[in-house]
Amino acid sequence: MYGQGILKGLFVTFKHFFNTYVDDLRYAGRKYFRQDNFEIRQGLKAQGAFTVQYPDEKIAVPERFRFTPFLVVNDDDHPEAPGEDWCTSCGICAKVCPPQCIWIVRGSDPATGRPIPQPTAFFIDIDICMNCGFCAEFCPFDAIKMDHDYEMASYDRTRNHIHDKERLSKPLSYWKTIAPTTALEEAIARGGWEHPDVIKAMKKQGKTPVEPTIDNMWPKAPVTDADEIADKAPAAAVASSTKQAEVAGDVKTQDVLPEDPEKAARLAKREAALARKRAAAGGMPSSEPTTVAEAAPAEQVAEPAVVVDTQANAGPDATPAGGGKPKFDKQAMLEKIRQKKAQKGG
Amino acid sequence: MVDYPIEVTDVSAAVTSLKQKFPEYIQEDTRQGYSGIIVDRNYLVEVARMLRDELGFDYLSSATAVDYYGISDHMEMVYHAYRTAGGPALVFKAQTPRDNAEIPSLIDVWPGADFQEREAYDLYGIRFPGHPNLKRILLWEGFEGHPMRKDWKEPYYTEEHKPFDSRWPDGWVYRAEERNVYGKNVQYPADFDLSKLTDRSEEALYSELGLGVSIQELDSDEALKTDRLVVNMGPHHPSTHGVFRMIVTLNGETIESLEPVMGYLHRNHEQIGERNTFLHNMPFTDRLDYISSMGNNLGYALAVEQLLSKGTRYQPPTYRAEVIRVLMTELTRIVNHYWAIGFLLNDLGAFFTPALYAIAEREKILDFFEATAGSRMMCNYMRFGGVFKDLPERIHSVAAKINDMMRDYDTMDYLTELINERIPRSIDELDTFLTDSEIIKARTIGVGYLPPEMAIAYSAAGPLLRASGVPYDVRRADPYSIYPELDFDVAVRYNGDIYDRYLIRLDEMRESVRILKQLLPRLERTKGEPIFAGNKQHTPRVPLGESYGRVENPKGELGFYVVSAGDEKGPQNPWRYHVRAPSFINLTPLGPMCVGHKVADVVAILGSIDIVLGETDR
Ligand code: SF4
Ligand code: SF4
Numbered sequence: 030m031y032g033q034g035i036l037k038g039l040f041v042t043f044k045h046f047f048n049t050y051v052d053d054l055r056y057a058g059r060k061y062f063r064q065d066n067f068e069i070r071q072g073l074k075a076q077g078a079f080t081v082q083y084p085d086e087k088i089a090v091p092e093r094f095r096f097t098p099f100l101v102v103n104d105d106d107h108p109e110a111p112g113e114d115w116c117t118s119c120g121i122c123a124k125v126c127p128p129q130c131i132w133i134v135r136g137s138d139p140a141t142g143r144p145i146p147q148p149t150a151f152f153i154d155i156d157i158c159m160n161c162g163f164c165a166e167f168c169p170f171d172a173i174k175m176d177h178d179y180e181m182a183s184y185d186r187t188r189n190h191i192h193d194k195e196r197l198s199k200p201l202s203y204w205k206t207i208a209p210t211t212a213l214e215e216a217i218a219r220g221g222w223e224h225p226d227v228i229k230a231m232k233k234q235g236k237t238p239v240e241p242t243i244d245n246m247w248p249k250a251p252v253t254d255a256d257e258i259a260d261k262a263p264a265a266a267v268a269s270s271t272k273q274a275e276v277a278g279d280v281k282t283q284d285v286l287p288e289d290p291e292k293a294a295r296l297a298k299r300e301a302a303l304a305r306k307r308a309a310a311g312g313m314p315s316s317e318p319t320t321v322a323e324a325a326p327a328e329q330v331a332e333p334a335v336v337v338d339t340q341a342n343a344g345p346d347a348t349p350a351g352g353g354k355p356k357f358d359k360q361a362m363l364e365k366i367r368q369k370k371a372q373k374g375g
Numbered sequence: 376m377v378d379y380p381i382e383v384t385d386v387s388a389a390v391t392s393l394k395q396k397f398p399e400y401i402q403e404d405t406r407q408g409y410s411g412i413i414v415d416r417n418y419l420v421e422v423a424r425m426l427r428d429e430l431g432f433d434y435l436s437s438a439t440a441v442d443y444y445g446i447s448d449h450m451e452m453v454y455h456a457y458r459t460a461g462g463p464a465l466v467f468k469a470q471t472p473r474d475n476a477e478i479p480s481l482i483d484v485w486p487g488a489d490f491q492e493r494e495a496y497d498l499y500g501i502r503f504p505g506h507p508n509l510k511r512i513l514l515w516e517g518f519e520g521h522p523m524r525k526d527w528k529e530p531y532y533t534e535e536h537k538p539f540d541s542r543w544p545d546g547w548v549y550r551a552e553e554r555n556v557y558g559k560n561v562q563y564p565a566d567f568d569l570s571k572l573t574d575r576s577e578e579a580l581y582s583e584l585g586l587g588v589s590i591q592e593l594d595s596d597e598a599l600k601t602d603r604l605v606v607n608m609g610p611h612h613p614s615t616h617g618v619f620r621m622i623v624t625l626n627g628e629t630i631e632s633l634e635p636v637m638g639y640l641h642r643n644h645e646q647i648g649e650r651n652t653f654l655h656n657m658p659f660t661d662r663l664d665y666i667s668s669m670g671n672n673l674g675y676a677l678a679v680e681q682l683l684s685k686g687t688r689y690q691p692p693t694y695r696a697e698v699i700r701v702l703m704t705e706l707t708r709i710v711n712h713y714w715a716i717g718f719l720l721n722d723l724g725a726f727f728t729p730a731l732y733a734i735a736e737r738e739k740i741l742d743f744f745e746a747t748a749g750s751r752m753m754c755n756y757m758r759f760g761g762v763f764k765d766l767p768e769r770i771h772s773v774a775a776k777i778n779d780m781m782r783d784y785d786t787m788d789y790l791t792e793l794i795n796e797r798i799p800r801s802i803d804e805l806d807t808f809l810t811d812s813e814i815i816k817a818r819t820i821g822v823g824y825l826p827p828e829m830a831i832a833y834s835a836a837g838p839l840l841r842a843s844g845v846p847y848d849v850r851r852a853d854p855y856s857i858y859p860e861l862d863f864d865v866a867v868r869y870n871g872d873i874y875d876r877y878l879i880r881l882d883e884m885r886e887s888v889r890i891l892k893q894l895l896p897r898l899e900r901t902k903g904e905p906i907f908a909g910n911k912q913h914t915p916r917v918p919l920g921e922s923y924g925r926v927e928n929p930k931g932e933l934g935f936y937v938v939s940a941g942d943e944k945g946p947q948n949p950w951r952y953h954v955r956a957p958s959f960i961n962l963t964p965l966g967p968m969c970v971g972h973k974v975a976d977v978v979a980i981l982g983s984i985d986i987v988l989g990e991t992d993r
């Protein structure tokens with residue numbers, strides 16, 4: 030009969046129409062307000078429409094999802110070296126990056142000019158980044174990972190879309206949150222939760238790093254009252270925090286503007302962690318550089334302790350110690366960058 | 376199918392008989408890592424004719440140019456000819472000096488060389504005497520130079536090869552626009568006056584097609600007097616699946632001629648590819664046919680692996696890696712055909728209901744891709760000698776943003792349910808929904824007919840070729856990966872019209888499901904086995920030579936011609952990186968297919984070819 034095919038097709042349409050409302054009936058009109066039906070609605074048993082009501086609902090992305098990269102740094106309450114970069118500025122990510130959107134300034138010791146395993150600056154132009162994930166895949170230090178934050182629209186591409194080191198850095202705990210299984214697998218491959226160089230240094234000293242398991246993924250809360258220490262910390266740590274910041278080559282620690290409470294909180298947390306560490310070391314400030322150097326990735330540096338000292342005291346940009354909170358001079362740094370650029374571009 | 380005068384079984388026998396006939400004009404290509412023959416360009420057409428008519432190499436898969444500037448200072452055209460009966464390629468080349476480069480056109484032997492020769496002219500400046508319509512195809516007339524020549528530099532030129540030295544260890548960031556001021560970053564040909572920008576190419580186009588009313592024809596004694604009219608369909612037209620233009624000459628509603636115009640999405644993918652290192656190209660292949668990135672990845676991986684296997688330290692992918700590769704590419708085929716069928720129906724005027732029903736299941740497959748490869752469409756999953764990572768244990772997510780909703784499934788359960796239940800069910804549903812519909816039949820049966828001889832001659836590939844009754848499928852004709860051990864049939868239909876192209880996609884999806892079902896036990900069996908035999912390397916040293924890796928992509932045969940040359944130690948960057956793009960070459964027969972049909976049919980015929988402009992324009 031002519032028209033039978035069309036009727037058959039219309040029946041399919043009707044079935045879809047009907048299925049669309051089955052869920053509404055089943056969940057009595059509260060289909061979009063419940064987590065428990067989401068997995069079913071979005072899963073393999075789903076029937077009918079499975080629209081996601083973005084932005085009221087978002088599908089949490091799977092672990093391996095890749096958007097733009099971020100740099101892993103130590104947690105802010107890391108007992109040895111809070112906020113320390115994992116990146117050793119080895120440059121592999123910059124080499125494997127297909128559109129060449131990673132720019133790294135390798136740190137160097139101003140006294141000897143020898144390279145040190147810390148990036149002075151690290152930029153990723155996220156307009157150019159093609160989200161391929163090679164940088165994360167081939168970084169030998171697990172120091173760069175793919176972020177899940179895909180909501181990055183902004184009004185000014187020229188300024189906001191080149192992420193600098195500060196913008197890129199996120200603590201290891203963040204990586205553990207967004208990709209727990211992968212983070213654990215990687216830690217097992219490294220042989221510990223710490224940076225590979227720290228693990229290597231520990232092994233050299235005959236210490237065995239804690240074997241990573243799902244149970245020790247999240248460190249126990251510190252014994253000392255963090256807030257109390259954080260209160261005392263700034264005063265106690267002025268002199269050495271300059272050093273610490275220089276060692277880490279970490280702009281972030283210094284660049285604190287009073288109106289940024291989040292950053293201030295992070296800094297306070299780091300100060301607290303450092304204070305705890307000093308307390309554990311018996312309040313001997315002199316022991317500090319050595320410990321830091323131990324904790325710092327030390328692959329290419331023969332005498333880390335010495336390097337640390339020279340840099341802190343004789344570095345051209347070193348803020349005079351004891352002068353209160355060091356102020357990061359952004360203008361000076363920009364000027365330096367411009368000079369470099371002019372030289373290179375010339 | 377056809378009885379050839381000389382019964383030849385393999386390529387070397389064919390080469391021998393060629394040499395007997397043309398002793399002086401044919402040499403073996405003896406360069407390290409190369410194969411095939413070099414033909415004296417003055418005898419190219421004769422040799423090609425003999426290849427086609429007497430030796431059975433009736434299918435010209437790829438024709439492309441290479442510039443050996445700085446190595447031996449000549450350019451050459453490389454042709455890959457196959458038998459539609461199956462078997463390996465016969466590679467033949469013709470060389471020309473770089474100045475006044477000229478190679479005779481093979482368009483009379485294989486009309487499928489049409490667009491490919493125009494592309495070589497456009498990008499390399501090789502002229503093809505005998506080509507009736509030799510003009511730029513991907514670039515416009517106001518473009519200075521031929522960008523694939525090795526001595527051509529782009530406006531944002533940084534360095535010859537990646538990785539660029541400016542990125543490390545002293546990588547102070549700058550944006551390329553800061554150094555290349557907008558407006559001063561373009562060059563025009565010397566005689567090109569921008570102030571009087573009239574596109575002379577268009578004029579020529581229209582005059583060729585005959586613009587306006589012809590008095591003689593109006594005076595003719597046809598019953599219905601109709602004007603001849605030139606209509607531009609596209610570049611911005613919803614039916615063109617992107618930015619694509621068809622210049623159509625109409626007589627009333629009937630099409631007299633049709634000329635495709637493309638290149639609006641051109642980015643010189645191949646030039647980028649030659650600056651890149653071998654690995655860098657992998658994510659770039661995702662952006663070719665972005666519906667089926669897994670297949671693109673595999674094609675490129677095969678091409679480079681062919682080169683790598685000439686070295687000593689190369690280890691082929693493990694069995695599990697091969698199983699996963701086939702799993703991914705077959706899922707991709709299903710994804711692509713859902714898309715193709717859905718959007719064919721859009722083109723027929725069934726706006727979006729069938730398309731949405733078709734691509735609903737695609738979401739589930741993409742969820743799996745996302746959990747495994749990290750991205751739904753830009754998968755970047757294959758590596759040389761393996762894959763990026765093994766399948767995850769579970770497809771699960773962790774809430775990290777506000778309003779995040781989580782999901783958690785066991786991967787193998789998910790796959791099993793998908794392959795055994797959901798995909799077959801939805802294919803059947805599409806079948807019930809569309810196949811018998813009288814409207815679809817009326818619109819598609821007998822429209823856009825492509826006879827088999829023509830399909831072969833025009834180098835059509837994939838469903839377009841097989842719907843015309845040519846059972847040519849690279850998975851069977853020139854097998855790769857683990858396809859030889861898998862049990863499936865090459866789908867073939869014989870009417871060569873839109874309806875059959877729709878049906879063959881359903882058939883192919885069913886065959887893919889059949890393959891996928893065989894993969895499930897293999898996946899279970901190999902669980903836990905490594906996916907890499909050797910180490911994953913980011914900058915492999917690739918031995919010198921050439922290779923042509925080809926796969927049966929959902930849209931047709933996708934080939935990568937890769938040359939590794941120059942550096943004796945094995946270069947890091949491909950000297951030549953060419954993509955034989957099915958979406959591009961399948962457009963060659965579009966004009967002839969449309970002639971005599973109505974305007975509305977053009978849209979459907981184009982939809983039935985199934986192109987993606989990312990691949991067409993490259
Ligand atoms: S590869 Fe890793 S360690 Fe090396 S520069 Fe990049 S982020 Fe740093
Ligand atoms: S994701 Fe890819 S493109 Fe982006 S920075 Fe990393 S390597 Fe470069």
